[in-house]
Amino acid sequence: MKIEIKKIRSLGLLLFLGFLSHNTLIAQEKKMPVEKKWWKEAVVYQIYPHSFKDSDGDGVGDLKGIISKLDYIKSLGIDVVWLNPIYDSPNADNGYDISDYQAIMKEFGTMQDFDALLKGMHKRGLKLVMDLVVNHSSDEHKWFQESRKSRDNPYRDYYHWWPAEQGKPAFRPGSFEADGSGWRYDKTTDAYYLHYFSYKQPDLNWENPKLRQEIYSMMNWWFKKGIDGFRMDVIPFIGKDTSFPVITQEELDKKYEGRWDIYFASGKNLHSYLQEMNKEVLSKYDVMSVAEGAGMTKATALNFVDADRKELNMGYHFDGVSLGYLPGYFKKMNPKWSLVDFKKIYSDWDAVYDEKGWGTVYLGNHDQPRMTSRWGNDSPQFRELSSKMLTTFLLSMKGTPYYYNGDEIGMVNAKFDKIEDYRDIETLAEYQRLKNTGGDLKQFIEDQKTGGARDNGRTPFQWDATKNAGFSKAAPWLNVNKNYKTLNEAAQEKDPNSVLNYFRKMVKLRKNNPVLVYGKYTLLDKDNPNVYAYARELDGKKFIVLLNFSDTDAPYNIGFSTLKSKIILGNYKSWKGIKANILQPYEAQIIELK
Ligand code: NOJ
Numbered sequence: 074m075k076i077e078i079k080k081i082r083s084l085g086l087l088l089f090l091g092f093l094s095h096n097t098l099i100a101q102e103k104k105m106p107v108e109k110k111w112w113k114e115a116v117v118y119q120i121y122p123h124s125f126k127d128s129d130g131d132g133v134g135d136l137k138g139i140i141s142k143l144d145y146i147k148s149l150g151i152d153v154v155w156l157n158p159i160y161d162s163p164n165a166d167n168g169y170d171i172s173d174y175q176a177i178m179k180e181f182g183t184m185q186d187f188d189a190l191l192k193g194m195h196k197r198g199l200k201l202v203m204d205l206v207v208n209h210s211s212d213e214h215k216w217f218q219e220s221r222k223s224r225d226n227p228y229r230d231y232y233h234w235w236p237a238e239q240g241k242p243a244f245r246p247g248s249f250e251a252d253g254s255g256w257r258y259d260k261t262t263d264a265y266y267l268h269y270f271s272y273k274q275p276d277l278n279w280e281n282p283k284l285r286q287e288i289y290s291m292m293n294w295w296f297k298k299g300i301d302g303f304r305m306d307v308i309p310f311i312g313k314d315t316s317f318p319v320i321t322q323e324e325l326d327k328k329y330e331g332r333w334d335i336y337f338a339s340g341k342n343l344h345s346y347l348q349e350m351n352k353e354v355l356s357k358y359d360v361m362s363v364a365e366g367a368g369m370t371k372a373t374a375l376n377f378v379d380a381d382r383k384e385l386n387m388g389y390h391f392d393g394v395s396l397g398y399l400p401g402y403f404k405k406m407n408p409k410w411s412l413v414d415f416k417k418i419y420s421d422w423d424a425v426y427d428e429k430g431w432g433t434v435y436l437g438n439h440d441q442p443r444m445t446s447r448w449g450n451d452s453p454q455f456r457e458l459s460s461k462m463l464t465t466f467l468l469s470m471k472g473t474p475y476y477y478n479g480d481e482i483g484m485v486n487a488k489f490d491k492i493e494d495y496r497d498i499e500t501l502a503e504y505q506r507l508k509n510t511g512g513d514l515k516q517f518i519e520d521q522k523t524g525g526a527r528d529n530g531r532t533p534f535q536w537d538a539t540k541n542a543g544f545s546k547a548a549p550w551l552n553v554n555k556n557y558k559t560l561n562e563a564a565q566e567k568d569p570n571s572v573l574n575y576f577r578k579m580v581k582l583r584k585n586n587p588v589l590v591y592g593k594y595t596l597l598d599k600d601n602p603n604v605y606a607y608a609r610e611l612d613g614k615k616f617i618v619l620l621n622f623s624d625t626d627a628p629y630n631i632g633f634s635t636l637k638s639k640i641i642l643g644n645y646k647s648w649k650g651i652k653a654n655i656l657q658p659y660e661a662q663i664i665e666l667k
Contacts, residue, residue: 107591112302112361112386113431114590115152116468116580117202117475121439122159122181123167124533125478127545134533134544136177136186140193145562147197149481150580153361154194155202155304157439159187163213165273166249166498167439167531168204169306170211174291191299200301202361207288208310209274216287217275224262230281233267233315243319246333247271249498251505267317269310269337271498279311279346289353296354302361305385309334309368309377312343334391338368344376347384356383363433363473364388371425378430387473389433392418394441403503403517404525406447412622415448416605420596423471432472436463437480442529444477446486448622450659455624456483456560458659461575461644462620465661468579469609469618471594476576479534482562483572486529487554488522496551497527537563575644582642582663588614603627604656615666616641621656628655638664 107113126138136159139146146154158168161176168178177184194201210217219228224236235242235256242265247255249271256265257272267276278284292303320336329335355362364377366388377388396418397410419434426432437444445451449459460483467474489495492504492514500521507517521529528551535557536543542557554560565571583589592611598604603623609616617635621627631654640648643662656662 108380109591110386110431111359112153113473114584114587115200115361115473116150116583117153117155117473118146118149118151119155119157119438119475119477120146121157121478121531123157123550124531124544126534126536127547127549130546131180132545132547132549133180135180136182136190140186140190143190143193143197143199147199148577150577150584151199151476153200153202153301155475156204158204158206158306160206163211163273165211165271169206169270170209170213170274171206172211172213173215174210175294188298195299200361202302202304202363203295203300204306205292205303205308206306207277208307209268209270209276212273212275216277216284220275221259221261221266224264230278231284232275233278233317234262235265235267235317237263237265241265242267243317245269245317249274249502251502251509253506269307271502276313277311278315279313280315280342285346285349286353289350292350292354293357296358296360300360302363304363304365306365307367308347308364308385309338309343309366311346312340313337314340332368334368335370336368338373344382344384347377348382351383351385355385362386363475366390371421374422374425375430378426380429387431387433389435389475390422392422393434393436397447398524402520402524403507405520406442406524408523412602412605413600415622416596416599419470420594420607423594426472433475434467434470434472435475435477436467437477437530438475439477439530440527441477442523442525442527443485444480445483446523446529450624451485455659456485457572458644460572462622462659462661464572464576464579465618465642465644465663466605466620468583469589469616469663471590471592471609474583477530479530479532481573481576482535482560482565484532484535484554484560485556486522486526487532487552489526489528489552490518492518494552495521495526495528497531500526500528535561537561570646578642586614586616587611588616592616597631598629601627601629604629606631617662617664617666619656619660619662619664621658621660624658626655626657628653630654635664635666638666641665 122134125134126142127134128137128141159178159181160171161173161178162168162171177187191201216228216231219226220232242256245255246253247268255267255269258265268274269276325331362385364385369388369390374388377385396415397407399405399407422432436448444463445456445460449463507514532551532554533542533544533549538558538561541549542553542561565573588609588611592609595608597606597608603621604627605620605622606629607618640662645657645660
């Protein structure tokens with residue numbers, strides 16, 4: 074039965090329909106019960122170790138630093154920590170270039186520190202999810218060092234090589250290279266090797282069963298140590314057409330919507346590898362797995378996460394975070410991005426998992442600008458309100474929320490003024506490319522302040538108002554945001570209305586109300602350009618979430634009255650909206666319908 078909420082006018086009718094929709098829900102549940110899992114109920118908190126807390130005064134965050142903050146992490150109420158890569162690495166791409174999968178990066182500490190961290194987390198009931206980066210390794214990994222020595226080296230087929238006598242290989246993009254090429258010529262064996270990212274990150278050859286077994290045994294080794302899951306870096310890229318055919322832009326547009334990431338991800342063996350990985354590793358433990366879904370589309374998502382296929386648990390898509398980028402520029406944000414489109418993206422993705430699989434929601438991570446700067450408003454007037462509003466969104470949607478460290482205190486973009494302040498390989502490569510091609514460098518720096526520069530989301534965590542924001546005794550590897558004296562964790566601990574304490578309340582609300590986890594999601598007032606409104610309902614319990622994404626008062630029309638209802642959480646002290654169907658700037662309300 075389809076209920077058109079807009080037609081509801083009177084309370085009587087509302088109650089009647091409430092009864093009907095309640096029964097519809099139960100019927101739905103009977104038809105397709107959602108299997109309960111800890112990772113569906115979890116709130117995941119992502120820690121970027123470079124920038125979280127430095128314990129030894131070298132300006133780089135480390136494991137002992139994280140250990141010193143475990144009580145803080147626990148106090149947030151979250152369940153799972155996802156750690157960006159902490160393995161040994163020359164750090165061309167901040168740990169996404171691994172030179173030893175079973176050792177800890179020197180800057181971060183030792184394996185003993187890791188064991189202590191895991192123990193400390195488990196003691197507090199927290200789970201630890203590691204980053205699995207196996208589309209590529211570092212060029213300093215011993216496999217690659219061997220592989221490049223000779224064409225008949227036993228490790229040769231651990232990577233993708235193209236003999237130079239066959240001519241230049243067909244174009245493949247290398248994301249972090251100024252010339253854009255994903256092939257690099259290597260003199261020793263007169264051959265090119267493939268790297269979808271920087272030349273320091275050669276792609277591993279998943280066609281080789283020996284390589285796959287090495288990866289599975291490494292994964293098993295970490296699980297035996299007791300970790301609770303993996304976030305899988307660009308995992309759809311492991312399946313690729315290794316005959317490397319020429320592909321023209323026209324073919325790409327026709328077959329793959331012009332998206333290289335889809336093309337990378339469409340290798341015919343991808344899902345047999347994931348099924349093999351599940352059988353050899355994941356199925357043996359009660360752990361979670363989440364794909365970084367580069368190239369994952371609404372049409373293909375269930376191929377990864379339909380439980381019957383025995384592959385992965387969840388994936389995260391890029392449609393949300395790609396919204397608003399102006400075509401023809403490097404991640405330049407259109408300040409007039411459309412909320413209607415935003416709502417459509419999240420609603421359509423919710424529908425993907427209506428009957429099977431399970432979704433995720435996120436607005437920021439180490440590859441994105443800060444969520445408040447991008448989707449909210451980082452001006453002093455609206456920073457706090459808008460970050461609370463976005464937190465309300467993340468923690469009231471269906472799907473497991475992935476929440477990025479620093480967002481809980483409302484950190485915002487660093488907005489560096491000069492290229493020398495940037496550290497990120499991606500930004501530096503793009504700057505170099507522009508320089509080589511005579512692009513507008515000044516405009517580029519301006520665009521990075523609101524747009525894509527990943528360093529915006531990577532500045533050190535602002536713990537307090539002391540030097541370097543209490544992150545480190547030494548000058549940090551990346552400058553601290555200048556606003557740390559007023560925007561920091563210590564100050565917010567003291568204020569019951571702070572962004573931080575709002576986050577804690579919101580986490581608690583989600584944990585105490587299964588309707589926010591498993592409840593059906595329905596978009597309301599779909600075409601409202603300023604307000605995102607939706608219902609969540611389960612077992613007769615119905616929550617309405619109202620979010621104003623604009624800096625002015627915004628009316629809304631959800632088709633029925635909320636007068637008799639109770640606001641259970643909101644980011645304003647006085648609530649206009651409940652009377653007038655108007656939300657104040659960046660207002661968020663969660664209402665329980667009675
Ligand atoms: C995705 C990661 O999130 C990003 O930080 C990294 O640069 C690329 N994958 C390459 O590993």
